Amino acid sequence: MNVEEYIESGILELYVAGQLSEDENLKVVKHASLYPDVQKEIEAIEASILVLSKTAAPKVPLDFAKVYDKIKNLNTSKVVPLKESKTNWTSYMGWAASILLIIGGVYLFNQNEKLxxxxEVVENERINLEEQINEAKISLTKSEELLATIRDKNITVIPLGGQEVSPTSYAKVYWNKKEExxxxxxxxxxxxxxGMVYQVWSLKLNPLTPTSVGLLEDFIEDDNRIFNLTNANTSEAFGITLxxxxxSKFPNLEQLYTLGVVSSS
Amino acid sequence: MQLEELITRFQQKDTFAFERLHAMYAENICGVINTIVKDDNLAEEICQDVFVKVWSNALSYNSSKGRFFTWIVNIARNAAIDVMRSKNYKNQKKNLPADYFVSILESKLEDEETDVNTKGLHSLVSKLKEKCIQVIELLYFKGYTQKEVSEELDIPIGTVKTRNRSCISQLRENMQL
Structure with a gap:
């Protein structure tokens, strides 16, 4: 090969400019290794380009330290194997967290059901209590009425004593004649x-004439055992029969439980 | 230490070898970037990233890629063009104005702090004919192919090669004066 012609062709300038294909580059490298003149020529061309490119260099310090810092960070973020296990660890954490979440969710669901x-139980209790309060109120009202009645100056109190059938029995009649x-x-x-019921009778004594005043209905259910009846009769005595x-139309005197005479005042 | 040995060590991730190579080429590489971005600080910033990229891709260099310096210049040029595009400077290769590096050098001379070295470089460049500056910048710094240069400067493609050869020779003669 004619080295001088090769150099004069301008191919080495194009080689330094990076204008050649990879095959052409390898041929140039081969020639350069065989002919020192070719190698020298390449270096001289490159040197002139280096000088020329240097004229445009930015007028700021070009510190290798900055590059070095960046490649150091590059290494720590790429090479250190801790990162692998770290991702595994976080994925385990993820699974553990989701399992805990499910368990927690089930637990909360059960707690919610229980609550x-x-x-419901408390609500039922509350309703029961309300009913009891209502009953108590009603009972109180009744008692107040009763008290008011008893205290009324127009009232006549007739104690009824136990008779043969039931000597220990007794009752009281509060009679407001004015209001009947x-x-x-x-x-x-x-x-x-x-199947039996107490019946209250108003009695006239001479001659003995009984008049039914009313029944003591729902005897067992009524806690107060106070019964309101109306009596328009001019009664002389009261009796209660079973x-x-x-x-009945007429009292069964064999079943006369209590009897009392209105005191003449 | 020979260049080949430095490159081999650098490819084995020897940071001292890399530092030597950086010292050898940083100004030139940053200079090539500056001919494209025409901004000292931006050029320096891109230049750092280029050397990081060179380090990361160390093993992809071999002699089929041409000269080591040429390989880095290719990386630097692409990085600079990417930045310019991402910054919406729409000056693609073809549209780059014929605003050659001489203008960078002249702007530096206006600066009073300019050192003797730069003045020497300027006289070196100013002795070059304009058509030489154009050919050299397009081929070496802007990465134009011979065909693209012939179209840009409106000269036959065969002329590009011979004109480049004579211009480089002229530059080398100027350097020896």
Missing amino acids: QSQI KLYIDAQGLPEPPD EPSGG
Whole structure:
């Protein structure tokens, strides 16, 4: 090969400019290794380009330290194997967290169910209590009425004493003649047997004439055992007999529980 | 230490060898970038990233890629063009104005602090004919192919090669004076 012609062709300038293909580059490298003149020529061309490019260099310090810092960071973020295990660890953490979340969710669901049923129980209790309060209020009202009645100056109190059938029985009649009202306090009467009911009679003594005043219905259910009845009669005495439910036209005197005479005042 | 040995060590991730190579080429590489971005600070910033890239891709260099310096210049040129595009400077290769590095050098001379070295370089460049400056900048710094240079300067493609040869020779003669 004619080295001089090769150099004169301008191919080495193009080589330094990076204008050649990879194959052409390798051929140039081969020639350069065989012919020192070619190698020298390449270096001289490159040197002139280096000088020329240097003229445009930015007028600021070009510190290798800055590059070195960057490649050091590059190494730590790429090479250190800790990062691998770190990602695994975080993925385990992820799984653990989601399992805990599920367990927590189930637990909370159960807790919620329990609380719901507890609320139902408490709600029922509350309703019961409200009913009790209502009953107590009603009972109180009744008692107040009763008290007012008893204290009324127009009231006549007639104690009824136990008779042969039931000597320990007793009752009281509060009679407001003006308002024609009777209040029977039946506290001292035993509970009537099934199918039977107490009946209150107004009596005239001479001759003995009984008039039914009313029945003591729902005897067992009424805690107060106070019964309101109306009495328009000019009664001289009151008696209470045990009669078949629904009451009778005439009193069964064999079943006369209590009897009392209105004191003449 | 020979260049080949430095390159081999550098490819084995020897930071001392890399520092030597940086010292040898930083000004030139940053200079090539500056002919494209025409901004000292931006050029220096891009230049750092180019050397980081060179380090990361050390093993992809071999002699089929041409001269080591040429390989780095290619990386630097691409990085600079990428930055210019991303910054919406729409001056692609073809549209780059015929604003040659002489203008950078002249702007530096206006600066009072300019050192003797730069003045020497300027006289070196100013002795070059304009058509030489054009050919050299397009081929070596802007990465134009011979065909693209012939179209840009409106000269036959065969002329590009011979004119480049004579211009480089002239530059070398100027350097020896």
